[in-house]
Amino acid sequence: MGRLVRLVGAPAALNIARRVPRLRVDDDGRVLDFDRDEPQDTVNQLLDQYNTVFGDVGQLLGRQATRDFSDSPHQTILHEAGILPAREAQPARILIVDDHVLVRDGLAGLIEPQPDLTVIGQAGTVHDAIEAARRLRPDLILMDIALPDGSGSQAARIIRSELPEIKIVFLTVHEDDDVLFTAIASGAAGYLPKSLRTAELLTRLRAAVQGEIALPPAIARRILDEFGRLPATTETDEAGGLTDRETEIVRELAHGASNREIARKLVISENTVRNHVSNILAKLHLHSRRDVAGYARKHHLDTPSE
Known part of the structure; x- marks a missing residue:
């Protein structure tokens, strides 16, 4: 890693960095080497030195000092060290x-x-x-x-x-x-x-x-x-979990009624009828209105609703 961080605040930054064991920087503030076994410890010590020398603005300068580092694969270290703010959650x-x-x-x-x-x-x-x-x-x-x-x-x-x-x-x-x-x-x-x-x-x-x-x-x-x-207990629904409205529509489908005819009889919109028919097919695992009519006859649901 040729340049991990470029420090700011020179020449004071150079003096600060050179107080940290195993951290080497050149005269332009570029980090040449660091404790590769404990890189987070190096960052923490660097931040501590910034705080000691610069007081209240130490944290800010520490973030500025490590701005290049924040784009590197090692930015997790900076988050954990508190130099960079916590990662924002992805939207x-x-x-x-x-x-x-x-x-x-x-x-x-x-x-x-x-x-x-x-x-x-x-x-x-x-x-x-x-x-x-x-x-x-x-x-x-x-x-x-x-x-x-x-x-x-x-x-x-x-x-x-x-x-x-x-x-x-x-x-x-x-x-x-x-x-x-x-x-x-x-x-x-x-x-x-x-x-x-x-x-x-x-x-x-x-x-x-x-x-x-x-x-x-x-x-x-x-x-x-x-x-x-709802009652406290219910018997198993023979009609595959259909609601009362869906059962009404099954009865109408069994007699060949169109969506428009069903809508008029039940006083609902055709879109609502279409939604009910789609739900009925999904619940009963059927593929067509004809299948629904056959299901209705098999389960004695073909008696027209009043």
Whole structure:
């Protein structure tokens, strides 16, 4: 190592350095040799000498003296010695999933200026979200529920099954309870409305990164209310864990109803119907609406809902 550190404060710096055992510097302040068995001890002694000679500004000068060293592979020594400040944590890496480019770009514009958060990618479909998660390994995925080729809950299940360390937070306009509970059941770390203010969104994302659940109080209350209505014990659900709403939709699918017809009958949006159908296929491990109809007949779920 030809030049480990260049000292500042010459000529006083040279006199200080020459007090440290096994530390050799040339007349320009370049370090020629040091205690290679105990390099941290050399740095500590150098810092002590700076503090002794320069008093209150010793720590600052010590940092300046070792500025070149901070870019070397040995900078860990300086952090441990206290000459350099503690390393800042790397920003949390976020993948944004939404089928609207403007929404994705808008969210990226809010997140990127944050020093502790960074956007590493975007996706607009379930397929692309899964592929991006596998490739980029983000710390957190901020995802919409409604996607062109399925639901965010479906993507979350697949991603969480393969990469359980990734945290997933849904950001959506959907407030239907069944959609909410399905999202939480998929392993999500949070569920946020798109009407959220920017400051609260960032706060919730930071909480999720730290392992907390990102839920506004109103949504948390809805979840607790739902748990409060559950019986103490339940029998095994023959319908594969479907919610009441999903069971209604299975009955309609068994009779060949379209998404529009189901939406009209149940007074919900077609997007909500599509999300339910995607969740039903995922829960029952089926591939098509025809498969659902066959499942419904086998499990006596083909009686039309009233």
